[in-house]
């Protein structure tokens with residue numbers, strides 16, 4: 530794990546001054562060595578570098594960019610659990626991540642509130658509402674937890690009879706695949722009565738490696754559905770060619786593109802914003818080059834809405 534910007538700069542042959550780095554960012558710098566090794570040395574605009582480099586632009590105060598852009602803090606009926614959409618709840622399984630993505634919509638989330646001691650209340654909440662059929666493990670990143678803790682979580686979800694699906698959202702399989710190799714966890718997932726979905730978070734084809742491919746094969750062999758969720762990021766993946774390559778490479782590794790999110794307007798990340806109109810142009814370009822199953826749904830998360838809002842809606846299409 531690299532937690533020093535100087536160490537990263539040594540690895541990728543840059544000086545921090547040339548890169549315009551904020552050396553004391555409020556959201557700490559953290560990147561796994563595997564991810565850092567995919568960055569092209571000497572390229573200051575490398576799409577992976579831009580995702581993890583604390584830029585001085587993060588200090589800009591920009592209108593409409595907030596600390597809680599998707600209304601998480603208004604949707605947690607019990608600590609560590611979010612209930613926004615009918616039939617699904619999200620358990621904040623871990624307050625930690627293996628990478629700190631500069632665009633993260635939870636970069637200001639009060640993670641000190643996320644504790645294992647809240648889980649019993651969360652499970653009681655799920656038990657009491659038989660409309661909940663899917664539990665989503667998120668965070669932070671659930672793969673920041675030890676294997677035994679994850680297995681314990683799975684066991685507790687399984688005993689709630691009206692839950693049929695466990696969905697795991699994690700960026701670890703892509704950014705630190707060696708940590709996501711967990712034989713006992715995989716065996717338990719394979720034996721579970723639940724439908725298991727793993728949604729990985731990958732924004733650029735360069736993040737996908739031989740190691741991620743081997744890992745995804747193991748999950749596929751265990752009968753787990755593999756999907757990807759990306760964020761549309763200025764300078765990182767805001768071209769048709771980059772997005773088409775991402776979909777093709779995901780598919781070659783057995784993962785289907787699921788969502789491409791417009792940036793959540795979180796304070797400190799405004800420099801990543803891609804406007805809706807450009808998103809629309811990118812989506813149309815992808816449709817022309819790919820079969821429908823490789824075109825992710827372009828969506829925005831709007832606080833208080835009952836589901837993710839598709840970009841294709843005229844109300845979004847006509848906005849700047």
Ligand code: SF4
Nearest residue numbers: 626629630633669700
């Ligand atoms: S892995 Fe996900 S939750 Fe963690 S910093 Fe990155 S975007 Fe945020």
